[in-house]
Amino acid sequence: MTDQDLAVLIEQYTTGLQAEIQLLHLLEDVAARQQTASNARDIDAVNRASDERDRLMAGLVRIEGELRGLRRTLSQSREEARDLPGFPDAAALHQEAVTLVSKILETDAASIEALASAELARRDSARALARGETTLSAYRRVMTLAPGATLVDRRG
Numbered sequence: 001m002t003d004q005d006l007a008v009l010i011e012q013y014t015t016g017l018q019a020e021i022q023l024l025h026l027l028e029d030v031a032a033r034q035q036t037a038s039n040a041r042d043i044d045a046v047n048r049a050s051d052e053r054d055r056l057m058a059g060l061v062r063i064e065g066e067l068r069g070l071r072r073t074l075s076q077s078r079e080e081a082r083d084l085p086g087f088p089d090a091a092a093l094h095q096e097a098v099t100l101v102s103k104i105l106e107t108d109a110a111s112i113e114a115l116a117s118a119e120l121a122r123r124d125s126a127r128a129l130a131r132g133e134t135t136l137s138a139y140r141r142v143m144t145l146a147p148g149a150t151l152v153d154r155r156g
Contacts, residue, residue, distance in 0.1 A: 001077055003084060009070055010086040016067040017093040023060045024100040030056060031107040038114035046115070 030053045037045035074081050074090075081087050 001073070001080070003080065006074070006077055006081045007084050007086065009074055010081060010084060010090050013067060013070045013074060014086060014090045014093060016063055016070065017090065017097060020060060020063050020067070020097055021093060021100065023056055023063070024097060024104070027053065027056045027060070028100060028104050028107070031104045031111070035107050035111040035114065038111040038118070041114075041118045046111075 030049050034046055034049040034053070037043075037049060
């Protein structure tokens with residue numbers, strides 16, 4: 001592969017990485033909103049953010065599919081490409097993308113933890129409600145004794 005061919009691939013790769021990074025910044029914002037909603041236990045907001053996230057992820061996957069072949073070719077020709085103009089910029093953009101993905105994953109981990117905590121709280125509330133219902137049912141059985149077995153008769 002000629003230096004000119006590699007230069008074109010580097011330019012294409014750089015353009016693709018820039019598009020990915022734009023989407024990753026949007027995804028970072030959505031992940032932050034999702035975390036805030038998770039902490040607030042606002043499931044509707046979590047779902048809205050999830051829908052937006054799905055849309056962004058579809059775009060990211062599409063771009064990544066286009067970049068995969070370019071990345072493979074550049075990786076195979078790394079020694080020749082390293083000295084060409086644009087390669088350091090492409091490498092820096094690649095590292096920026098990796099850093100953004102790591103930040104998003106950290107935010108997601110915090111969101112998952114908040115949602116798991118909310119689920120445990122919901123289960124505890126459901127168990128407490130069930131215990132209360134059981135206790136109330138038992139109390140009702142005690143209060144509705146068999147006919148004729150009352151503590152106070154109707155005459156007073």
